[in-house]
Amino acid sequence: QVQLQESGPGLVKPSQTLSLTCTVSGGSISSGSYYWSWIRQPAGKGLEWIGRIYTSGSTNYNPSLKSRVTISVDTSKNQFSLKLSSVTAADTAVYYCARLNSLFGYYFDYWGQGTLVTVSS
Amino acid sequence: DIQMTQSPSSLSASVGDRVTITCQASQDISNYLNWYQQKPGKAPKLLIYDASNLETGVPSRFSGSGSGTDFTFTISSLQPEDIATYYCQQYDNLPPGFTFGPGTKVDIK
Numbered sequence A: 001q002v003q004l005q006e007s008g009p010g011l012v013k014p015s016q017t018l019s020l021t022c023t024v025s026g027g028s029i030s031s032g033s034y035y036w037s038w039i040r041q042p043a044g045k046g047l048e049w050i051g052r053i054y055t056s057g058s059t060n061y062n063p064s065l066k067s068r069v070t071i072s073v074d075t076s077k078n079q080f081s082l083k084l085s086s087v088t089a090a091d092t093a094v095y096y097c098a099r100l101n102s103l104f105g106y107y108f109d110y111w112g113q114g115t116l117v118t119v120s121s
Numbered sequence B: 001d002i003q004m005t006q007s008p009s010s011l012s013a014s015v016g017d018r019v020t021i022t023c024q025a026s027q028d029i030s031n032y033l034n035w036y037q038q039k040p041g042k043a044p045k046l047l048i049y050d051a052s053n054l055e056t057g058v059p060s061r062f063s064g065s066g067s068g069t070d071f072t073f074t075i076s077s078l079q080p081e082d083i084a085t086y087y088c089q090q091y092d093n094l095p096p097g098f099t100f101g102p103g104t105k106v107d108i109k
Helices: none
Strands: A003-007 A018-025 A034-041 A048-053 A059-061 A069-074 A079-084 A093-101 A107-111 A115-119 B004-007 B010-013 B019-025 B033-038 B045-049 B062-067 B070-075 B084-093 B096-100 B104-108
Touching: A003 A093, A003 A107, A018 A034, A018 A093, A018 A115, A034 A069, A048 A069, A048 A079, A048 A093, A048 B096, A059 A069, A079 A093, A107 B033, A107 B045, A107 B084, B004 B084, B010 B019, B019 B033, B019 B084, B019 B104, B033 B062, B045 B062, B070 B084
Parallel strands: B010 B104
Antiparallel strands: A003 A018, A018 A079, A034 A048, A034 A093, A048 A059, A069 A079, A093 A107, A093 A115, B004 B019, B019 B070, B033 B045, B033 B084, B062 B070, B084 B096, B084 B104
C-alpha cells in the first residue's frame, strides 16, 4: 500500500520561501505511469493544483503559481519536494502531496494526510 | 483555461435517499473527469475516475456518468458515513493542468 507523508515547517514568514518534502513509502517513486503532485487547500476553501513532476525531472506547474514554484524529486530517497517563493498570507493552506496515476486517465489516487502551512510574521 | 462548475453547492438529504451532483466543464474534456470525497480534516479520497470507473474498494452505491461537458455523480442510497464534501476534477492537456470544481457539501437531513 502506497503511503505519502508531508513534512516541513508549519510557519513561514512573509516574503520567504515555503519548503515541503513528501516521502513515499510502500512503492518506488520511480515506478512508471505515475507523476507526483502538490495540491493545496486554504481553510474552508476548495482544492488548487500546484504542480507535478515525473521521475525524469520533467515538471508542469499551475500557471497562476508558475513564477514562484519549483518541484524537484530525489529518487534515491523516494521523495519529492515543493518550494514556493515570496509567500504571502494568501499562501496559507493545507498542502497535500499526491500520486497522479496516468495509467488510464489522470487522477490522484493516493494522498498524504496534509500539512498546514501558515504564513505569518 | 477550463472552468468547472458544480451544483448544488450544498444539499441535505435523508438516509437512503438518492443524491445527485452535477459538474459542468466550460469546454469538452472527453471523459477526463474524476470525483473525490473529502471528510473534515482529511485528505480527499478518489471515488470515480475517468467519469464512470469506480475506484477499487469504493462502495457500489457511488457512481458517475457523462462525457464532454456534462457529468453526474450519484449516491444511490445515502449513508451516514457519506457526509462529506464532494469535488469533481478535470484534466487539461494543453497545457497540462488539473482543475477542481468548487465542491458540494452533503449533509444528513
